[in-house]
Amino acid sequence: MNDLRDLYQEVILDHNKSPHNYREMAHPSRMALGHNPLCGDRLRLYVALEGDRIADVTFQGSGCAISKASASLMTDAVKGKTLAEAEALYGKFHDLLTGPPDVKVTGEGLGKLAVFSGVREFPARVKCATLAWHTLESAIKNVPEVAKTE
Amino acid sequence: MNVEKIREQFPILAQKVHGQRLVYLDNANTTQKPRAVIDADRKYYEETNANIHRGTHFLSEKATAEYEDARAKVARFLGARASREVVFTRGTTEAINLVAAGFAQSVLKEGDEILLTGLEHHSNIVPWQLACGRTGAKLVVVPITDSGEVPVEEFEKRLTPRTKIAAVSHVSNALGTINPVEEFIRLAHARSVPVLVDGAQAAPHLPIDVAALGCDFYAVSGHKMYGPTGIGALYGTEAWLEKLPPYQGGGDMISSVTFEKTTYNELPWKFEAGTANIAGGIGFGVAVDWLSAVGLPAVAAHEHTLLVRATEALSAIEGLRIVGTAPRKAAVVSFLLGDVHPHDIGTILDREGIAIRTGQHCAQPVMDHYGIGATARASFGVYNTEEEVNVLAAALKKVQEVFG
Numbered sequence: 245m246n247d248l249r250d251l252y253q254e255v256i257l258d259h260n261k262s263p264h265n266y267r268e269m270a271h272p273s274r275m276a277l278g279h280n281p282l283c284g285d286r287l288r289l290y291v292a293l294e295g296d297r298i299a300d301v302t303f304q305g306s307g308c309a310i311s312k313a314s315a316s317l318m319t320d321a322v323k324g325k326t327l328a329e330a331e332a333l334y335g336k337f338h339d340l341l342t343g344p345p346d347v348k349v350t351g352e353g354l355g356k357l358a359v360f361s362g363v364r365e366f367p368a369r370v371k372c373a374t375l376a377w378h379t380l381e382s383a384i385k386n387v388p389e390v391a392k393t394e
Numbered sequence: 395m396n397v398e399k400i401r402e403q404f405p406i407l408a409q410k411v412h413g414q415r416l417v418y419l420d421n422a423n424t425t426q427k428p429r430a431v432i433d434a435d436r437k438y439y440e441e442t443n444a445n446i447h448r449g450t451h452f453l454s455e456k457a458t459a460e461y462e463d464a465r466a467k468v469a470r471f472l473g474a475r476a477s478r479e480v481v482f483t484r485g486t487t488e489a490i491n492l493v494a495a496g497f498a499q500s501v502l503k504e505g506d507e508i509l510l511t512g513l514e515h516h517s518n519i520v521p522w523q524l525a526c527g528r529t530g531a532k533l534v535v536v537p538i539t540d541s542g543e544v545p546v547e548e549f550e551k552r553l554t555p556r557t558k559i560a561a562v563s564h565v566s567n568a569l570g571t572i573n574p575v576e577e578f579i580r581l582a583h584a585r586s587v588p589v590l591v592d593g594a595q596a597a598p599h600l601p602i603d604v605a606a607l608g609c610d611f612y613a614v615s616g617h618k619m620y621g622p623t624g625i626g627a628l629y630g631t632e633a634w635l636e637k638l639p640p641y642q643g644g645g646d647m648i649s650s651v652t653f654e655k656t657t658y659n660e661l662p663w664k665f666e667a668g669t670a671n672i673a674g675g676i677g678f679g680v681a682v683d684w685l686s687a688v689g690l691p692a693v694a695a696h697e698h699t700l701l702v703r704a705t706e707a708l709s710a711i712e713g714l715r716i717v718g719t720a721p722r723k724a725a726v727v728s729f730l731l732g733d734v735h736p737h738d739i740g741t742i743l744d745r746e747g748i749a750i751r752t753g754q755h756c757a758q759p760v761m762d763h764y765g766i767g768a769t770a771r772a773s774f775g776v777y778n779t780e781e782e783v784n785v786l787a788a789a790l791k792k793v794q795e796v797f798g
Contacts, residue, residue, distance in 0.1 A: 247745070248741075248742060248745050248796060251741070252738075252796055252797075257796075257797065257798070281754070281758075282753055283735070283736070283737045283752065283753050283754075283767070283768055284753055284754040284758075284761060284766075284767030284768035285735075285737075285767060285768075286767060306735075306767050307735060307767075308735035308736075308737035308738045309734075309735060309738045309797070310737075310738070312735075366741060368741070369737075369741060372737060
């Protein structure tokens, strides 16, 4: 059960139960849909931009605990950041999820996002944790089609 | 039927997963293989390997004989009148694509209708959509009820003079519903509409007799029948197989080729272009013989006991909802557990050594009917035990503990 506890940390379970920024946005600058056909997860992401800064970001949708908590923590993490800063953060987050299991992760610079370090022991769940980020990427790039995890 | 004796024949079941005894409940996805099938594969490559239907040497003749013998076994297993009514394919998906492509080329016209049910797997939807795209025909779908059934009268209502084929699943992969295909076939034939039955989920669990059913096509996958992956079969009546054009062109499917004109090979080879999955075909033959030796009626009875036991045990768990509650079901239990997403259920069960499938099961329209994104699905096979049902139920309680 230990690696399960690493995966389903309290913070993740809390954000799954009561996700932050979980609401529709009336007039978003950008909007994107995320879909993981393997699990049926669906996510709608709203972004309000002020220049190249993410003034507000919210989401709605259904998904597993990992994808929902990831979306929730992502919105907290990128709010107020510039697009370049958000992209850099995604890079770090991605490394956290996909790094070799024998290398210790520090989670440096990731803040609360470090709670997803347990995901690397569950390769099948990496896509759950990255769905919101993929969707953010397509919102930023204003890609019209649905963001997919594969 | 002695389940322990059967289990001993499946080497993979002896292993531990995450330190726990493997409980394999993903049989609707693919089944494990008995030693007889594994040995046949090795034996073929060690003693027989050569190309078939060409070559005059000893090994080629031996390989050809074994491959065609396997076809005869599959024909017998399905109740076909003759081996020439059985085309080897990569699986059910290719079998349906073969028929759909043939219909697009030589039967369907603009405004024609193809009748499907709301229970279909994507592989019995998308090939027909492709056929519609090529011809201007359209899909007509028989809706399902909340118990996951396709009412016969709803099927009948949608048979029109424009219906050119009905393509229906025998057993639903997502919910386990056994469709009244006998009724569908009777009603369709009364209007001269041919019927294709997707038998991928039925052939491993129920005795099949295509001649008695009277269907025009029946598609199966070897890997869901304790056989190898990459091999399956399309049964088609001789009349229809003669009528349909070849699916692919190439070697082995011809009798004579000049740059002006090609004469196609006779049935069933007309539909088998290129070098076949020879080892797979032979292994498939061994698998159906193995299933017949166990006995389909005994398999069906054993699995029904597991279905009843699993339905009881899972229904007793607070907050668990079974999706698909038709009175006639194969041993498939699709379910939701409170607010816990199926993917999370799957991960936690996996750590307990239990393999299930989670997601939309390649049947998104079924999920849409229930307004859900996914289910968790336990599907049982000949080697599963009541003890394993108990292990599943206990593990689901652990899921609830993790999620509080």
